[in-house]
Amino acid sequence: MTEKPNNFALIGAAGYIAPRHLKAIKETGNALVAALDANDTVGILDSFFPEARFFTEFERFDRYVDLLGRKGTPLDYVSIASPNYLHDSHIRFALRVGANAICEKPLVVNPWNAEGLLQVEEESGKKVFTILQLRLHPSIIALRERVAQERAANPGARFEVDLTYITSRGAWYFASWKGDERKSGGIAPNIGIHFFDMLTWVFGTVEESELTFLRDDVGCGVLRFKDATVRWFLSVNPAHLPDHVTAKGQRTFRSITMAGEEIEFSDGFTDLHTESYRHILSGKGFGIADALPSVQLAYDIRQAKPKGVTSDSHPFAARVA
Numbered sequence: 001m002t003e004k005p006n007n008f009a010l011i012g013a014a015g016y017i018a019p020r021h022l023k024a025i026k027e028t029g030n031a032l033v034a035a036l037d038a039n040d041t042v043g044i045l046d047s048f049f050p051e052a053r054f055f056t057e058f059e060r061f062d063r064y065v066d067l068l069g070r071k072g073t074p075l076d077y078v079s080i081a082s083p084n085y086l087h088d089s090h091i092r093f094a095l096r097v098g099a100n101a102i103c104e105k106p107l108v109v110n111p112w113n114a115e116g117l118l119q120v121e122e123e124s125g126k127k128v129f130t131i132l133q134l135r136l137h138p139s140i141i142a143l144r145e146r147v148a149q150e151r152a153a154n155p156g157a158r159f160e161v162d163l164t165y166i167t168s169r170g171a172w173y174f175a176s177w178k179g180d181e182r183k184s185g186g187i188a189p190n191i192g193i194h195f196f197d198m199l200t201w202v203f204g205t206v207e208e209s210e211l212t213f214l215r216d217d218v219g220c221g222v223l224r225f226k227d228a229t230v231r232w233f234l235s236v237n238p239a240h241l242p243d244h245v246t247a248k249g250q251r252t253f254r255s256i257t258m259a260g261e262e263i264e265f266s267d268g269f270t271d272l273h274t275e276s277y278r279h280i281l282s283g284k285g286f287g288i289a290d291a292l293p294s295v296q297l298a299y300d301i302r303q304a305k306p307k308g309v310t311s312d313s314h315p316f317a318a319r320v321a
Helices: 018-027 043-047 058-070 084-096 111-124 138-153 187-203 243-247 273-281 288-303 315-319
Strands: 007-011 031-036 053-055 077-080 100-103 128-130 159-167 206-214 218-225 228-235 252-258
Touching: 007 018, 007 058, 018 031, 018 043, 018 273, 031 058, 053 058, 077 084, 084 100, 084 111, 084 128, 111 288, 128 288, 138 187, 159 187, 187 206, 187 218, 187 228, 187 288, 206 288, 218 288, 228 315
Parallel strands: 007 031, 007 077, 031 053, 077 100, 100 128, 159 228
Antiparallel strands: 159 252, 206 218, 218 228
16 A cells, blocks of 8 residues: 655745755655745746646735645645845744644754753654764764774774865855845855754864854864863855866865865765655654754853963864955
């Protein structure tokens, strides 16, 4: 007997990340019955779910979802790919209509919002899941296992790590909600949250966070764990790309090195949403408690006082005048 597909709704259907959610819903054999976005440029729906009802106004979307429930076809999941500052509200909507929520990163911008959602989740009896796809990346899983093995073999081992992520953005970025710190949280949660989650998943609790500098387009700092030091550099400015990357005409650079050895994780970096959905649908998804450490870390970075470039700073710090 074929299992009945789950009914999904998608909030943020016109966004950059929406196609990955649409693809994941389709590839896991489920149905999108409704979608919402203030922007009506959503022709992407034709490639996946042309029958889905589409709304540009939340009130009409809300009414339709309510009618579905009253007719005996309620939503099972609401996927949320809206601007960061709306995640909290849209998760609450999902739980209120009796659906589970699958939310893009960051789960919320401020840690106290995540704590509030724990109570709403408990009251609703439904679950809140978030996309932490680097935890499912084979290279990152292998790195975590390697760290655990080296710790077991040598309890005094110390890990020295450099994390570099430069994803070039044009002028549009700063005119959009992504460039508004009140709405996105700034560069730390907007492009760094997956990496901060990955680092805490691999190395454990952050004992000290030192901020080198934090600007609209770039951030740099040092994280110290019990047995690891991580120098991180995040940027959306193409001027910060290494020369060899620019020479190839590339606009993105990702690198994790440990003890000078490159950890290759570029392949599959953008293709793990379907695997994340399978993980969630099988009952093994990552929830609020999993997301909270990286949300707290990104918030702490935003509040920290920059110390400026020192001998401990990431090697790319000198690229920023």
